Amino acid sequence: MNLFHIIEVQQFKDRGLLEDIFSLSARMEKLDESKDLSLLLPSVPRRKILASLFYEPSTRTRLSFESAMKRLGGDVISTEDAPHFSSAVKGESLTDTIKVVSSFADAIVLRHYEEGSAKRASEVSKVPIINAGDGPGQHPTQALLDLYTIKKELGRIDNLKVCFVGDLLYSRTVHSLVYLLAQQNNIELYFVSPEEIRMPRDIADYLKEKGCPFFEQETLFEVAHIVDILYVTRVQKERFRSIVEYERVKDSYVVDKQITQAMKEGSRILHPLPRVQELPPEIDSDSRSAYFRQADNGLYLRMSLLSMLLKQ
C-alpha cells in the first residue's frame, strides 16, 4: 500500500502495513544506536526538507519529527508558534499557507487547533501532509507509536484489555488509539471518565458497529486489576469553554500506588504526555510505567514513517 498523506488511523487497516512500519521502526532504533546511517534519505539531487507547521504547542511531536528528519539526513524548516510568527497573524488562511509551503518542502507535519484541518490541508498540498494533531480530532502518529509500544512491551497487539482513563472527550490521542485498536483482534475496551468528558458518541457508535466490546464507567479501581494496558490522559484545560467546568473534573483520577498495586504484574501504564497531576512521579520507578519508553519510541516510529513517505 502506498502512503502519501497521513490524516487518520483508519488509513492503517492493513496489518501488513502496520508490521512493515513496526519492523522498520525497530531497524531505525538499531541503526541509530550503532550509528550506522545506511538508511539515510537520498541526498541527491538535494537533501529532502520537512516543514513543521505548529499552530498549537508541542514538545514531543515537533521535536521528535525534526530530530527524525535530521537523523535520516534530511533538513527541517519550521514555524513553532504559527499563530504568532507566521502570516496567520496577517489573516492568511491555512489553505493558502499550505499551498505556498508545499512548494518549499517535501513533506509538511501540521498541528492545528481545528478538527479537520489536516484533511483540508491535504486537499491543497502538493506534498504529503502528516497530521500531528487536529484539535480534538486525531493524532495518528501518536497512536501508531502507542501501538508500537504495546507490541514492544507485551509482544502482541491482539487479545488485549485496554482501559482509557481521563479526558476521553477532547483527547485526540485516545480517539486515534481507540480506532486503531478496534482494527485489531479480540480487543476489549474500558472507558473511565467523568460524565462531562466521556468518549464522543460517534466513536462509541463506531465500536458498536465494529462489534468491539466496550464498557463505560466512572470508577478506575474496579477495572485496574483486569487490564493489560492502562492508558492515562491529562484533562485538557485548553479545550474547556469554562474554567469552572475544568476545575470540577480536573482531579477526578490519579493513578497512584493504590491503583498500581491493584494492577496485574504483566500490565503496562501508558500516557502520551505531557502529564500533570493524574500521574504522580512516585510511580515512575515502577517497571510497568512505560510512558517515557513510549515517548522514546516516537522518534523511531517517525523516522520509519518519514523514510517510507520520502524514500521515492
Ligand code: CP
Ligand atoms: N504526545 C504529544 O502529542 O505531546 P506533545 O504535545 O508534546 O507533542
